[in-house]
Amino acid sequence: MSNSDIKEAVREKYSQAALRVSIGRSSCCGTSADCCSPITSNLYEPGETGGLPEDAVLASLGCGNPTALAELKPGETVLDLGSGGGIDVLLSARRVGSTGKAYGLDMTDEMLALARENQRKAGVRNVEFLKGEIENIPLPDNSVDVIISNCVINLSGDKDRVLREAFRVLKPGGRFAVSDVVTRGEVPAQLRQDMLLWVGCIAGALQESEYTAKLAQAGFEAIEIQPTRIYSIEDAREFLNRKGIDVDAIAPQVEGKFMSAFVRAVKPV
Numbered sequence: 001m002s003n004s005d006i007k008e009a010v011r012e013k014y015s016q017a018a019l020r021v022s023i024g025r026s027s028c029c030g031t032s033a034d035c036c037s038p039i040t041s042n043l044y045e046p047g048e049t050g051g052l053p054e055d056a057v058l059a060s061l062g063c064g065n066p067t068a069l070a071e072l073k074p075g076e077t078v079l080d081l082g083s084g085g086g087i088d089v090l091l092s093a094r095r096v097g098s099t100g101k102a103y104g105l106d107m108t109d110e111m112l113a114l115a116r117e118n119q120r121k122a123g124v125r126n127v128e129f130l131k132g133e134i135e136n137i138p139l140p141d142n143s144v145d146v147i148i149s150n151c152v153i154n155l156s157g158d159k160d161r162v163l164r165e166a167f168r169v170l171k172p173g174g175r176f177a178v179s180d181v182v183t184r185g186e187v188p189a190q191l192r193q194d195m196l197l198w199v200g201c202i203a204g205a206l207q208e209s210e211y212t213a214k215l216a217q218a219g220f221e222a223i224e225i226q227p228t229r230i231y232s233i234e235d236a237r238e239f240l241n242r243k244g245i246d247v248d249a250i251a252p253q254v255e256g257k258f259m260s261a262f263v264r265a266v267k268p269v
């Protein structure tokens with residue numbers, strides 16, 4: 001799989017997801033919530049998303065709740081890498097208040113249209129959705145206090161570049177506070193090469209130790225990876241079956257190896 005094949009497949013998948021929400025359905029599949037990936041379910045406390053446009057909540061395709069963990073402060077500038085329908089950007093905008101700003105960055109036109117519509121419905125001014133790729137962030141050096149992201153970096157075919165770009169745009173002392181899927185230990189090569197599993201946030205997940213090494217290589221310090229959910233094969237049985245994977249055959253090699261995690265690091269002062 002080349003990086004450009006990956007990018008096109010990712011764009012196609014998330015363009016379809018955005019269009020499903022625009023016609024009033026759940027983002028993760030056609031008609032019923034039970035065919036959603038277990039990774040994206042029940043991420044936000046019921047009270048937390050109150051007051052957000054329904055479509056922003058329906059479009060949620062993350063694997064964690066980075067704004068709840070990132071300790072955002074009034075006046076800060078936040079950037080969400082791969083902002084999708086905008087749920088975390090709108091939540092961040094509340095936390096940084098009118099003196100702060102929340103940017104969302106996404107490469108998929110349909111997601112950007114949905115996010116901008118959600119911003120309009122929410123009536124918030126301290127938000128801006130930018131079109132672009134997380135491998136080439138369209139913001140100046142040293143301009144952002146906090147980078148958040150929710151289940152996106154695993155989708156990139158060039159994670160070193162994403163982390164270098166994140167480091168570049170953060171101010172000295174700026175925080176990287178990201179939810180992502182990561183793996184613990186070796187995962188079968190058959191899974192790693194499956195495009196459907198890549199675009200479903202599974203095949204491209206980094207191993208914990210690789211993530212730490214890549215963040216350090218980009219220049220980050222105080223790196224921590226904190227699991228938020230560890231998946232058993234039973235969590236994913238239905239989902240993997242639908243993708244044509246022989247679950248019993250791979251079970252011993254994947255049990256407990258995939259997890260959602262909160263990944264944090266700091267750009268040195």
Ligand SMILES: C[S@@+](CC[C@H](N)C(=O)[O-])C[C@H]1O[C@@H](n2cnc3c(N)ncnc32)[C@H](O)[C@@H]1O
Pocket residue numbers: 010011014015059060061062063081082083084085086087088105106107108111132133134135149150151152155156201
């Ligand atoms: C799994 S969804 C997550 C969306 C959002 N963070 C959430 O929690 O709902 C992935 C999003 O990242 C975007 N994306 C994936 N790869 C990207 C890249 N290389 N550059 C910019 N956006 C990307 C997709 O268009 C999609 O909107």
